[in-house]
Amino acid sequence: MSQFVENYSEIKANSTTNMRSLLRATVLNALAWKEQIGGINHWLSKPRVQFLYIHHSFKDELENLNQLMKMLSKQHTFISYSEAVERVLENTIDKPYISISTDDGFKNNLPAAEVLNRYNAKACFFINPGLINVTDYNKIATHCKEKLHLPPIEFLNWDEVSQLQAQGHEIGAHTMFHDNMAKLTTEQLIDDLQACFRKINEHCGEVKHFAYPYGRFYHFNANARKAVFEIGFISCASAERGCHTVHFGDLKKEDLCIRRDHVILDWKQNHIFYFLANNVRKMNANTNLFPY
């Protein structure tokens, strides 16, 4: 048996937040039921670009990913991350589009890619190059505990990153070691972004997209945003929920704050669809922008 976590049930069994999850599920069930009455299909049929992202896809989550993709494919067209960014910037949002990404570069992204391939969905895998090829158990355990609040999960190596690219997926940057950028000095964050950009370029040929760790607006700031584009990335993603719609006037790449909806594959499908429908209900062109 592997010393690394292989099933989400192992994480759930050790979770101290079970009561909270139960309460959350009850509230979401009620909300999702209400949404059902309002007609979830009505909202999901609206033209938009919706970015969805996952972290892990353990063995016992793969069938959920398959079912989610199957459901989503009924109303949506899956597009690559680059195409999604381009459609938002160029205002060519003529139908419901979905772009999938993953954060943190876990080894279990490989079987997830196999599922995505069945739907011809090209994803962007945001990695921390400082963790790629790391095999030392203690180092991984410390990183997962301190930075990700998770038990030890194995990371990809560079050969596996290349395999993902060979399947048509993109590789994005997520800082060297998953630091909270709002806590770094300007000098530290520039050094980190440069190292990350260089390292991925060296192994993957190019890197265009950046997603900052933790993803809430308060995990980032105006200095970090400026540095991301100056270093050469063409997009910057948060993990603030929302989706992107047509806008009026020009939208510059450095003004676009990509919003992504986080999905844990263990969540009930009607909860995920509740979040998506809620995004559509609230969408407007202002949510394309950074708050700073």
Ligand SMILES: [Zn+2]
């Ligand atoms: Zn992350």
